[in-house]
Amino acid sequence: MRIFSIDSTSKTLSVAVSDGDKILSFLKNNKSTTYMVNIIKYIDKALNESGLEIKDIDIFAVNLGPGDFTGGRIGISIIKTFSFLSKKPVYGFNSLDVFALGFLLKNIEKINKVLERGNKAFIVPLMDVRNKELYFSIYEAKRVLKKNINNKNLKVYEKLIFSFVKNDYFYLLQKTFDNTLLNQDNFLDGFFSIVNRVRCLTNTTTCAPSLENNEKFQKQTSIFYLTGNAFKTFEEQLSELKEALTKKEGAIKIKVDKFNYYPEARFLNLLANFKYENKIPSLPIIPIYVRDFIPFSKEKK
Amino acid sequence: MISKKVNKKNQKFKNNFFTKDESRNKREVLILGIETSCDDTCASIVRNGKEILSNIVSSQNDIHEKYGGVVPEIASRKHVEMIDIVINEAILRSGINIDEIDAVAVTNRPGLLGSLLVGVGAAKAICYFKKIPLIAINHLKAHIFANMLSDFDISTLNDKFISLIISGGHSSLYLCDKNLNLSEIGHTVDDAVGEAFDKIARYLNLGYPGGPVIDKISKDGDSNFVRFTRPMIQSNDFNFSFSGIKTALIYRTKKYPELLEEKNIPSLVASFQAAAVDVLVEKSIKAAEYYNVDKILISGGVAANSRLREEFKKASSKKNIKVFIPPINLCMDNAAMVASLGYYEYLKNNFSDLSIDVFSRSDY
Numbered sequence: 001m002r003i004f005s006i007d008s009t010s011k012t013l014s015v016a017v018s019d020g021d022k023i024l025s026f027l028k029n030n031k032s033t034t035y036m037v038n039i040i041k042y043i044d045k046a047l048n049e050s051g052l053e054i055k056d057i058d059i060f061a062v063n064l065g066p067g068d069f070t071g072g073r074i075g076i077s078i079i080k081t082f083s084f085l086s087k088k089p090v091y092g093f094n095s096l097d098v099f100a101l102g103f104l105l106k107n108i109e110k111i112n113k114v115l116e117r118g119n120k121a122f123i124v125p126l127m128d129v130r131n132k133e134l135y136f137s138i139y140e141a142k143r144v145l146k147k148n149i150n151n152k153n154l155k156v157y158e159k160l161i162f163s164f165v166k167n168d169y170f171y172l173l174q175k176t177f178d179n180t181l182l183n184q185d186n187f188l189d190g191f192f193s194i195v196n197r198v199r200c201l202t203n204t205t206t207c208a209p210s211l212e213n214n215e216k217f218q219k220q221t222s223i224f225y226l227t228g229n230a231f232k233t234f235e236e237q238l239s240e241l242k243e244a245l246t247k248k249e250g251a252i253k254i255k256v257d258k259f260n261y262y263p264e265a266r267f268l269n270l271l272a273n274f275k276y277e278n279k280i281p282s283l284p285i286i287p288i289y290v291r292d293f294i295p296f297s298k299e300k301k
Numbered sequence: 302m303i304s305k306k307v308n309k310k311n312q313k314f315k316n317n318f319f320t321k322d323e324s325r326n327k328r329e330v331l332i333l334g335i336e337t338s339c340d341d342t343c344a345s346i347v348r349n350g351k352e353i354l355s356n357i358v359s360s361q362n363d364i365h366e367k368y369g370g371v372v373p374e375i376a377s378r379k380h381v382e383m384i385d386i387v388i389n390e391a392i393l394r395s396g397i398n399i400d401e402i403d404a405v406a407v408t409n410r411p412g413l414l415g416s417l418l419v420g421v422g423a424a425k426a427i428c429y430f431k432k433i434p435l436i437a438i439n440h441l442k443a444h445i446f447a448n449m450l451s452d453f454d455i456s457t458l459n460d461k462f463i464s465l466i467i468s469g470g471h472s473s474l475y476l477c478d479k480n481l482n483l484s485e486i487g488h489t490v491d492d493a494v495g496e497a498f499d500k501i502a503r504y505l506n507l508g509y510p511g512g513p514v515i516d517k518i519s520k521d522g523d524s525n526f527v528r529f530t531r532p533m534i535q536s537n538d539f540n541f542s543f544s545g546i547k548t549a550l551i552y553r554t555k556k557y558p559e560l561l562e563e564k565n566i567p568s569l570v571a572s573f574q575a576a577a578v579d580v581l582v583e584k585s586i587k588a589a590e591y592y593n594v595d596k597i598l599i600s601g602g603v604a605a606n607s608r609l610r611e612e613f614k615k616a617s618s619k620k621n622i623k624v625f626i627p628p629i630n631l632c633m634d635n636a637a638m639v640a641s642l643g644y645y646e647y648l649k650n651n652f653s654d655l656s657i658d659v660f661s662r663s664d665y
Contacts, residue, residue: 036418040425040655054430069374070418077422080385085399085430170664195584295372 009067406643487539
């Protein structure tokens with residue numbers, strides 16, 4: 001399956017072409033803000049490098065945001081048109097999924113060590129969505145021995161967004177807490193309670209009421225990796241959170257990856273390939289907005 | 302040396318996008334027009350700049366109605382949802398095959414940026430995918446070409462003509478030469494005429510859009526009920542002003558609250574409409590006489606106003622000036638006019654690069 005994807009929802013415009021999960025070409029521009037001018041040039045270049053033509057593409061993928069309104073609309077408008085001209089399917093993804101997968105693949109060694117020790121690893125992409133608000137989801141990274149699982153029984157894992165095989169293991173990325181919006185002022189309390197809830201929720205299945213299991217649960221550390229692009233604006237809140245959580249609860253550790261990541265198109269190809277292979281339906285291809293747009297209320301006048 | 306190399310590369314990049322073959326010289330040219338400059342998502346297929354095969358308009362009026370005007374952010378959100386559906390519908394209804402389209406014409410200025418970029422993005426994608434040329438269109442110039450789709454015969458167009466474009470966003474007079482180059486000779490110094498209609502309708506709680514509502518109610522009213530001033534009607538230029546009439550109406554109703562009684566509303570808005578139309582007719586005729594031109598082409602949403610159509614008809618028969626007004630559905634924003642102008646640009650090989658941007662302001 002030849003997949004073509006555009007991500008134009010951040011400062012970085014990126015385009016990728018792949019054959020299944022094998023990336024054939026990937027282009028990204030860190031500086032450009034003039035997407036309207038450059039986008040066709042990038043599309044053409046990426047296709048040329050991959051040796052394919054736009055007509056050869058079987059699946060289209062696009063980042064639906066949240067993110068830059070202008071950029072996102074250009075990308076979605078173009079991908080939608082390609083899909084309608086070629087009568088090929090299009091898959092759309094939430095920015096947070098792209099962040100989470102990007103982090104997992106970049107830090108797979110680190111996460112592997114955590115899992116080896118019997119601890120739990122969570123990925124928390126945080127997005128700065130202005131208005132002093134943070135937007136995030138929580139994903140759990142798991143691994144299962146290859147012999148215990150095959151492609152067919154992947155379905156038992158709910159809200160699975162991606163999986164891949166490495167060495168003896170199946171690695172799974174599961175969305176455990178859905179898109180949430182928290183204000184800067186009550187971020188600390190809100191996030192703390194969510195993290196605790198996630199820790200308990202993800203353990204109920206493995207923790208039967210037996211005493212032995214309960215002890216196991218108490219010993220198990222859950223490590224939350226914070227990633228995303230909110231660190232410049234929310235540095236203060238995040239370091240406060242880190243302090244608070246490490247003091248209060250030994251079982252929960254927060255690690256902050258301070259580097260500001262931007263979503264990249266190549267991860268869209270992987271996500272689209274996974275969705276296609278597992279026959280998971282796409283989100284509707286319209287931009288994702290964090291909040292509804294309310295221009296002004298009539299009462300105000 | 303290096304710069305030469307780069308240039309060559311760019312050249313190759315530009316020319317590769319559409320293949321020039323002999324069949325392009327055929328007589329029949331099919332243009333797909335796309336228009337998303339404001340709140341309507343439109344697509345249309347037009348044959349030879351004259352024959353409309355399909356003309357789809359997805360209006361957002363009922364969404365913007367509650368705000369009393371177009372909210373740019375909402376308009377843009379709706380365009381993204383509708384764009385591929387509207388284009389698909391235009392192609393299906395026209396009965397042609399998508400591969401038969403010779404070029405795509407798209408509005409890239411002037412308008413709301415968030416809206417324009419959705420249409421331009423889709424147009425670029427079609428041109429890149431189908432390897433056909435892209436034609437960037439000025440929305441105002443396209444409005445004039447709504448006339449070419451009705452009774453105006455372009456072969457009679459040997460001389461200059463005057464064009465009056467009146468809508469919710471624009472009120473301008475243009476002088477157009479035989480090469481279809483526009484030069485502005487007058488414009489509104491404050492509100493556009495359609496904007497004044499909208500604001501009056503909002504003030505009197507008549508609904509949105511204001512133009513059609515006021516037009517309808519006015520038919521039962523007496524246009525001599527209140528004598529409003531005709532601002533700038535005597536001035537030596539071709540500029541307009543409409544916010545003054547609007548303010549006059551608001552202060553008149555504050556001074557005489559009985560004007561706001563239900564029985565007086567039709568006559569009140571009829572009087573306002575008469576004042577606005579008088580200025581438009583007077584200035585357009587004056588411009589035609591000054592430039593010694595015998596044709597006036599009117600277009601834009603306000604050209605759908607029935608009083609304006611009547612008054613222009615009367616004036617033209619008196620002055621031996623021909624006035625052309627497109628049918629009402631072509632007065633509003635639509636993509637057929639974009640496709641029609643696209644045809645004339647196509648004949649002149651006025652193609653745009655796929656790197657064109659969108660602009661909020663007109664280039665003339």
